[in-house]
Amino acid sequence: MVPPPEVAHWLAGAVALLIGLLLLSEAIVGPAVFRRRAWRAYLWPSIALGGGIGLWVVTVLSTFSTIHLLAHALWAEAAMIAGAVQLAVVRGKLTSPRWSLVVAAALLVSGVAFLVHESNPWLSSRSAFLHHVIGWMLVLASLFPVGHAIRPRRTVWSAGFALTFVLLAVLLFADRDSAPPLGRLGEGGVP
Amino acid sequence: MSMGSGIGGEVSGRAAELRSASTRRELRVLAIELLGPLTILAGIVWAVAQPYRVSLAHTSAKGVYYVLVQGPLLVVLVGLVFAALVAPGLVQDLRAEGEGDRGSSP
Amino acid sequence: MRTGALGLSIAALVALFVPTVASAHATLRGSSPATQSSVAAPPTEVRLRFDQAVSIGPRAILVLAADGAVLSGPARLEEDGRVVVAPVVGLARGQAYTVRWQVTSLDGHSPAGVFTFGVGVAAPPPMLAVGARGTTWRDDAARWGLFVALAFLVGPLSLRLLVLRGPVPSALERRIHLVTTGAALAAINIGIVAFVVRASNALQLPLRDLLYGDLQPFAEKTRFGIAFLVMTVGLGAVLGLLLLSWVFDALALRPVTLVLSLGLLSGLSLSGHQATEPNATWLSALVDWLHLVAASLWVGGVATLALLVWPAAPELRRRAFVGFSRLAVVLVLVLALGGVYLAIERLSRTSDLWTTGYGQLLLAKLAIVAGALAFGAFHHLVVRPRIEAGAGRRARSSLVGETLVALAVLLAAAVLTNASPPPPDGASAPRASSAG
Numbered sequence: 001m002v003p004p005p006e007v008a009h010w011l012a013g014a015v016a017l018l019i020g021l022l023l024l025s026e027a028i029v030g031p032a033v034f035r036r037r038a039w040r041a042y043l044w045p046s047i048a049l050g051g052g053i054g055l056w057v058v059t060v061l062s063t064f065s066t067i068h069l070l071a072h073a074l075w076a077e078a079a080m081i082a083g084a085v086q087l088a089v090v091r092g093k094l095t096s097p098r099w100s101l102v103v104a105a106a107l108l109v110s111g112v113a114f115l116v117h118e119s120n121p122w123l124s125s126r127s128a129f130l131h132h133v134i135g136w137m138l139v140l141a142s143l144f145p146v147g148h149a150i151r152p153r154r155t156v157w158s159a160g161f162a163l164t165f166v167l168l169a170v171l172l173f174a175d176r177d178s179a180p181p182l183g184r185l186g187e188g189g190v191p
Numbered sequence: 192m193s194m195g196s197g198i199g200g201e202v203s204g205r206a207a208e209l210r211s212a213s214t215r216r217e218l219r220v221l222a223i224e225l226l227g228p229l230t231i232l233a234g235i236v237w238a239v240a241q242p243y244r245v246s247l248a249h250t251s252a253k254g255v256y257y258v259l260v261q262g263p264l265l266v267v268l269v270g271l272v273f274a275a276l277v278a279p280g281l282v283q284d285l286r287a288e289g290e291g292d293r294g295s296s297p
Numbered sequence: 298m299r300t301g302a303l304g305l306s307i308a309a310l311v312a313l314f315v316p317t318v319a320s321a322h323a324t325l326r327g328s329s330p331a332t333q334s335s336v337a338a339p340p341t342e343v344r345l346r347f348d349q350a351v352s353i354g355p356r357a358i359l360v361l362a363a364d365g366a367v368l369s370g371p372a373r374l375e376e377d378g379r380v381v382v383a384p385v386v387g388l389a390r391g392q393a394y395t396v397r398w399q400v401t402s403l404d405g406h407s408p409a410g411v412f413t414f415g416v417g418v419a420a421p422p423p424m425l426a427v428g429a430r431g432t433t434w435r436d437d438a439a440r441w442g443l444f445v446a447l448a449f450l451v452g453p454l455s456l457r458l459l460v461l462r463g464p465v466p467s468a469l470e471r472r473i474h475l476v477t478t479g480a481a482l483a484a485i486n487i488g489i490v491a492f493v494v495r496a497s498n499a500l501q502l503p504l505r506d507l508l509y510g511d512l513q514p515f516a517e518k519t520r521f522g523i524a525f526l527v528m529t530v531g532l533g534a535v536l537g538l539l540l541l542s543w544v545f546d547a548l549a550l551r552p553v554t555l556v557l558s559l560g561l562l563s564g565l566s567l568s569g570h571q572a573t574e575p576n577a578t579w580l581s582a583l584v585d586w587l588h589l590v591a592a593s594l595w596v597g598g599v600a601t602l603a604l605l606v607w608p609a610a611p612e613l614r615r616r617a618f619v620g621f622s623r624l625a626v627v628l629v630l631v632l633a634l635g636g637v638y639l640a641i642e643r644l645s646r647t648s649d650l651w652t653t654g655y656g657q658l659l660l661a662k663l664a665i666v667a668g669a670l671a672f673g674a675f676h677h678l679v680v681r682p683r684i685e686a687g688a689g690r691r692a693r694s695s696l697v698g699e700t701l702v703a704l705a706v707l708l709a710a711a712v713l714t715n716a717s718p719p720p721p722d723g724a725s726a727p728r729a730s731s732a733g
Contacts, residue, residue, distance in 0.1 A: 010260050029284070029285050059529065064511055065512070066493055073485070084540035091544055120406075124404055
């Protein structure tokens with residue numbers, strides 16, 4: 001049996017929160033200390049790559065509408081490619097800071113996919129509201145990896161990138177698919 | 192005499208640098224140590240503010256997924272995972288970096 | 298530590314397989330009769346249940362007989378707008394019917410769908426719904442693109458694993474990583490396009506409404522759809538393995554990747570003519586898969602020689618050419634024997650070759666195959682001895698020529714796959730297009 005949409009989003013929110021905490025801690029201690037233990041360095045890119053593969057399962061369960069099929073496919077590819085490139089950077093296979101632009105592109109594409117596949121006004125439903133907020137947030141957050149590519153030593157880019165995931169988690173946890181934008185459902189999420 | 196005061200100036204300058212670096216490091220250690228507990232606290236606050244999100248307290252809730260996946264508990268879990276698995280090693284490595292800096296001072 | 302990091306990455310991949318969905322506009326949750334079902338007695342109404350309230354026009358549900366006659370009355374809403382009901386009259390046992398529906402969600406979008414059901418008979422696949430159009434050039438182009446992508450996925454992998462064993466120059470290794478990863482991505486995306494195009498032939502919706510079309514009957518109730526679902530997830534895993542192989546220089550992952558990729562090719566065979574026609578057997582499906590595997594390895598192998606090995610590893614040209622030449626003999630044998638068997642299965646009479654459209658397409662494909670075989674024979678009998686003797690530096694242009702002809706073979710195969718074979722002797726009228 002397929003779980004309800006908001007359950008999917010809460011799980012995604014938990015993953016986003018974990019990634020956000022990892023990135024935030026790297027921004028606090030600095031890459032040199034963070035990457036002293038290889039498993040820490042590989043962790044969030046691995047989660048992104050694994051999440052991308054998991055999103056293919058979501059994609060094939062999204063055949064109830066063409067646009068959801070396409071949007072999930074796009075997110076799956078963006079997560080996989082961004083995760084793989086970051087793994088390669090951590091491994092030392094890719095050395096230029098400009099490879100951050102791949103992550104920037106992944107965020108931009110993901111944000112645009114959110115906005116395109118939710119073409120309703122902001123306040124038409126909570127789901128629409130969250131799609132718009134998340135979409136624009138990801139589009140703007142793509143500037144953080146761009147900044148990192150240009151000025152890799154500035155902490156503000158890594159901190160901003162980390163906080164993006166924390167905020168993404170908050171927004172995903174806010175999802176109650178059929179609730180009004182600022183209202184709530186009853187117990188157990190049943191409308 | 193001038194040579195002695197020059198060396199003394201270098202040493203006291205270096206000591207001040209080390210104290211400042213040590214303070215910054217301790218602040219970072221504190222920040223890392225607080226990330227997990229603050230996340231756990233956020234989950235608890237959320238559970239208190241919106242108790243209907245915690246289906247464990249409402250067994251009449253429909254659907255096994257709403258019992259398995261509850262937002263506030265997920266947040267607490269993430270905080271626990273971070274505090275237990277990630278933070279200790281980071282703190283250890285951060286302090287080891289500090290000892291390495293002190294060891295390299297004259 | 299490197300093994301641990303790789304293990305962690307793989308564990309993260311496995312741990313995140315969480316099947317979940319998301320939705321915004323109205324989604325069909327169930328129907329009576331159920332989609333693609335067979336009912337014992339003619340129903341008096343058709344009911345559609347949605348996950349949220351919807352609004353409708355009078356023709357929100359159309360029930361169509363095989364001759365196109367409309368058998369449904371005006372639709373109405375029940376249960377606070379979540380259920381749409383239309384009365385039907387004149388349904389009879391032994392007949393199949395098409396249901397076309399379109400509603401408007403609260404968000405203004407207009408989800409739509411089509412499905413079939415039978416009364417005392419099996420429901421025809423949704424691609425054969427009343428009003429559905431057959432396959433078009435778009436289906437042929439998508440299928441060709443898929444064949445090419447799969448060839449570029451398995452070809453370089455197999456050449457590397459079976460012919461060029463051991464270390465190779467890093468330039469060649471990089472190109473193989475790049476081509477196979479790009480091919481896997483292409484195969485996934487082209488597969489999605491092919492699926493949507495196939496569904497759109499039946500849905501017959503303008504593009505704006507197609508974006509909200511319900512593809513579930515196609516995805517879950519047809520072989521083509523199930524093959525699409527399995528291949529998409531499988532190719533996603535293949536892509537993950539290829540990326541990990543690149544990041545960690547874990548060449549040990551390649552055999553698994555190749556085996557998985559070749560296994561996924563069976564999705565095309567299991568949803569094609571050789572598995573769905575009235576006289577299809579497990580043997581014809583198996584031979585079709587072997588035929589497809591041999592073709593993919595051959596086309597992909599020649600392309601790898603011409604486009605990757607020749608420019609990036611000149612010192613390996615001789616070894617690669619000679620090694621692949623030996624492998625190609627086996628591949629061509631499998632192709633030829635399999636092709637003959639499959640042609641006999643699909644064409645009851647020899648005259649079908651020139652009297653039926655399917656037969657004529659097969660003849661055209663055979664003509665192109667003959668050209669490819671001529672190239673292959675030239676390489677095997679003329680070029681190979683020269684290369685073994687240390688000459689033959691100009692082989693690249695003929696390899697490129699063979700690659701282009703081979704790609705044309707794949708195009709002919711794609712068109713043939715989407716065409717309708719003549720019915721076997723004693724069977725009923727031909728089915729439209731490949732698979733259901």
